Amino acid sequence: MLGQSSLGRVAIIGAGSAGIAAARQFQEVGLAYTIFEKTDHVGGTFHYTAATEPDLNATTRLPKPHQPNRDDADRVAMSSAIYTNLHTNLTPELMQFRGRPFPADSPRFMHHDAVRHYLHESARDWGVLPHVRFHTAVVGLERIPPSSRSNAHPSHASDDAEGRPTVTQWRVTTRSVVSDDGRLGPERMLETFDYVLVANGHYEAPFVPPIPGLLTRFCGRVVHSHDYRDPRPFEGQRVVVVGGGSSGIDITRELLPHVRHLTMSLRRPEQLGDLGESTSQFHDAKWSRRGEISHIDDGGRICFKSVPARPPSGTVADAVADAVADADDEVAGMAGSTTTHDEAPAWVCEEADTIILATGYRYRFPFLGADTLPLSVVRPDGSATCHLYHHVFYRADITLAFVGLCVKVDAFPIAEVQATWIARVWGATCALPASQPTWRPARAVDLATMQQALDAAEAAWDAEMDQEDGTRAKLFLSGPRQYAYWRAVGAEMGWPEIADGREALRAGLLELRRAALGY
Numbered sequence: 001m002l003g004q005s006s007l008g009r010v011a012i013i014g015a016g017s018a019g020i021a022a023a024r025q026f027q028e029v030g031l032a033y034t035i036f037e038k039t040d041h042v043g044g045t046f047h048y049t050a051a052t053e054p055d056l057n058a059t060t061r062l063p064k065p066h067q068p069n070r071d072d073a074d075r076v077a078m079s080s081a082i083y084t085n086l087h088t089n090l091t092p093e094l095m096q097f098r099g100r101p102f103p104a105d106s107p108r109f110m111h112h113d114a115v116r117h118y119l120h121e122s123a124r125d126w127g128v129l130p131h132v133r134f135h136t137a138v139v140g141l142e143r144i145p146p147s148s149r150s151n152a153h154p155s156h157a158s159d160d161a162e163g164r165p166t167v168t169q170w171r172v173t174t175r176s177v178v179s180d181d182g183r184l185g186p187e188r189m190l191e192t193f194d195y196v197l198v199a200n201g202h203y204e205a206p207f208v209p210p211i212p213g214l215l216t217r218f219c220g221r222v223v224h225s226h227d228y229r230d231p232r233p234f235e236g237q238r239v240v241v242v243g244g245g246s247s248g249i250d251i252t253r254e255l256l257p258h259v260r261h262l263t264m265s266l267r268r269p270e271q272l273g274d275l276g277e278s279t280s281q282f283h284d285a286k287w288s289r290r291g292e293i294s295h296i297d298d299g300g301r302i303c304f305k306s307v308p309a310r311p312p313s314g315t316v317a318d319a320v321a322d323a324v325a326d327a328d329d330e331v332a333g334m335a336g337s338t339t340t341h342d343e344a345p346a347w348v349c350e351e352a353d354t355i356i357l358a359t360g361y362r363y364r365f366p367f368l369g370a371d372t373l374p375l376s377v378v379r380p381d382g383s384a385t386c387h388l389y390h391h392v393f394y395r396a397d398i399t400l401a402f403v404g405l406c407v408k409v410d411a412f413p414i415a416e417v418q419a420t421w422i423a424r425v426w427g428a429t430c431a432l433p434a435s436q437p438t439w440r441p442a443r444a445v446d447l448a449t450m451q452q453a454l455d456a457a458e459a460a461w462d463a464e465m466d467q468e469d470g471t472r473a474k475l476f477l478s479g480p481r482q483y484a485y486w487r488a489v490g491a492e493m494g495w496p497e498i499a500d501g502r503e504a505l506r507a508g509l510l511e512l513r514r515a516a517l518g519y
Contacts, residue, residue, distance in 0.1 A: 001466070003295060004025040007029070007031050007032070007420075007427055008031050008032070008195055008426070009032045009033065009034070009193045009194050009195070009427070010195040010196070011063030011170065011172045011193040011195070011197070013035075013138050013196070014036075014037065014044065014195045014198070014201060015035045015041075015128075015132050015134075015189075016042070016119075016125070017043070017044060018201070019042075019044070019049070019403075020042060020119060020126075021416040022197050024259055025416070025420045026099075026419075026462075028423060029398060030092050030427060031426060031427055034131055034133060035131055035132040036138050036174060037134050037135075038076050038182070041108070041490050042120055042123045043115075043118070043119040043120055043307065044055055044201050045081055046080075046116040047080055049080045051078065051079050051180075052079050052227035053077060055227075056208060056357075057179075057215055060501070062369075063205070063207055064380065064381075065364045066364075066368055066370045066372075067364075075181065076184065077368045078177075078182040080294070080328065081204070083225075083230065084229050085111075085230065086111070086112045087110060087111055087114060088110050089246055089513065090509070091108050091109065091505065095123065095410065095412050096412065096413075097412055097413065098416060100341070108139065108513075108516040113213045120151070132136075135176055136175075136176060136177065137174050137177055137182075137352040137368055138173070139366070140173030140367055140369075141169040141171070141339060143170060145168075146168055148459055168399050170191055170192065170195070170399070171191070172196065172439050173188050192474055195401070195426055196400050196401075197401055197402075197403060198365065198401070198402045199402075201404065202404075202405065204226075205363070205382060206224035206225075206226045206357065206360075206361055206362075208357060208359070210298065210361055211293050211294075211295060211477070212295040213296030213297070214296055214509045215440055218296045218355065220300075220353045220355065221354040222354075222355050222357065223355070223356050223357070225251060226361075230253055234354055235258050235259070236259065236260050237260060238260050238263075238353045238354060239259045239354045239356060240262075240263045240264075240265055240354070241358055242265045242293065243359045244264060244266045244267075244268075245358060247358040251356060256287065257424040259286075260286075260324060262286065263287075263288045263304075264288070265290050266289065266292070266468055268292070283286075284285065290304040292305050293304065295347060301350060302350055302352055302355070303348070304349070304350040305347055307348055321518075360383030363378045363379075363384065363405070373400075375387040379476070381506055388514060391406055391418075392418050393422070402424045404418070408482070409485075410482065410519050414485075416484055417490060418489065421489055436495075480503070483503055486498060
C-alpha cells in the first residue's frame with residue numbers, strides 16, 4: 001500500500017510509541033512516510049539510558065518551547081527520563097495496542113525493559129523499521145505557501161482564484177547526530193513533505209519551578225527526576241524531593257532506606273500518594289513532609305511555606321493511609337509571605353545536600369520557531385499546547401498534527417486512536433465534521449473563519465468533557481475523562497467502542513498495584 005504515493009508523503013518526528021502507532025495506521029491507508037529519530041533505536045522514553053543531563057545550576061540555560069537544547073544549540077538531549085527500577089503503573093491490558101497483546105506471562109506491572117522490547121518487536125513486525133531514519137534530528141520545520149499541483153490530495157487541497165488546486169507543503173530540515181552525547185553534524189538536509197506528524201514526546205524538557213535562589217544560592221546539587229537513576233549517589237545525604245506525583249513517590253520510596261533524612265515538599269501535603277507498607281519501618285525522625293518551597297535564603301537553606309512538618313503518626317505508611325495517589329506532578333508558582341505579627345512564621349528553613357525536582361515537564365518543539373506558524377501550538381511557558389483541535393489537528397492547517405500530548409491516560413491506546421483519526425483524514429477515508437467546512441488550509445483569508453468554526457466545536461466539546469477551555473487541565477485526562485475523550489475522537493471516525501471491562505479495570509488499578517507491588 002505504501003506504493004500509492006499519490007496520497008502524499010508524511011514526515012513523522014519521533015520513533016517512540018506514538019510514532020510507531022502512527023506509522024502502522026499510515027500503512028493501513030497507503031500513506032508513504034519517513035520517521036526521523038535522533039537516537040539509534042525505537043521506543044522513545046522506554047529505552048533506558050544510564051547517561052544523564054548535567055545537574056541544574058546558575059549557568060543552566062532553560063530553553064523556551066521553541067528553543068533548542070538547554071545547554072548547546074549544536075547538541076540534542078539523548079538521555080531518557082526513566083530510572084533503573086521503574087515499573088509501569090498500568091497493566092498490560094491497559095497499555096497494549098489494539099490486536100497486539102503483551103506476552104501472556106507478563107507481570108501485572110512490568111519493568112520498563114519489557115515495554116521497550118514490546119515496542120521494538122511491534123515496529124519490526126509491522127514493517128516500520130525500514131522507514132526509520134536513525135541518528136537524524138529534526139531542527140527546522142517550515143510551512144511552504146500553497147503552490148499549484150495537479151495531484152493535490154482532497155483532504156487538504158483547495159482552489160486558487162482561477163480554480164487550480166493548491167496545497168500546503170512542509171520543508172523539514174534535519175542534521176545528523178554524530179556522537180553518543182547528541183552532538184550534531186554541520187550539514188543540514190532539506191526535504192519536502194505533504195504532511196507532518198509530531199510525535200516527539202513530552203518527557204525531555206524538565207519543568208524547573210521559579211523558586212528564588214534555587215540555582216544561585218543553594219549550595220548542594222539540584223537534579224530533576226528526568227536525571228534520577230538510582231539511590232546510590234544520595235547515600236547518607238539529606239535530600240528534599242519536590243513533588244508528590246508518581247515520580248516523586250517512586251523516588252521517595254527508593255531513597256528512604258539510603259538517605260540520612262528525606263523531606264517531601266508538596267503543594268498539598270495532605271494529598272500524598274501511597275508509599276506502601278515497605279516504608280512503614282521509617283519513623284518520622286527520618287522523614288518529613290512540608291509545603292512548597294518559598295525561597296532559598298542567603299545562607300543556602302531551603303525555606304518552606306509553613307505547614308505541619310511531620311505526619312500525625314509515627315510512620316510514613318500511617319501518614320498516607322487515606323491520601324490521594326493521583327496527585328499532580330507539577331509545582332505551582334511560589335508566593336510571598338502574608339503573615340501578620342499574630343501568625344506563625346511564614347516559612348520553616350532547613351539545610352539539605354540535594355534537591356530532586358519531581359516537578360513534571362513542559363511541552364517543547366524546538367524545530368518550530370516562534371514565528372513559523374500563524375498560530376502558536378504551545379504557550380510561551382510550555383505549560384500547555386494550544387490551537388490544536390482535540391489536541392491533534394493544527395487548527396490553521398490540518399496537514400500538521402500531533403500525537404501523544406495528553407497525560408494521565410492509557411498512553412499507547414490513546415495515541416493509537418489519535419493516529420487512526422489522522423491517517424483516515426489524511427488518507428481521505430474519513431471526513432471531518434460537516435459543520436467545519438473551512439478545514440481546508442487554502443488562503444489566509446479563510447483563517448479567521450476556520451478559527452471561529454473550530455473554537456465553536458472545541459467549546460462544545462469542552463462542555464461535554466466538563467473541562468474549562470484554555471486551562472492546562474484539559475491535557476490531564478485522568479479518570480473517566482480520558483474515556484470521554486476516547487469516545488469523542490472515536491465518534492469522528494467510527495472507531496470501535498471501548499472494550500468491555502476496560503474502564504472497570506482502570507478504576508481498580510490502585511488496588512491491583514497495591515496487591516501486586518505493595519504500594
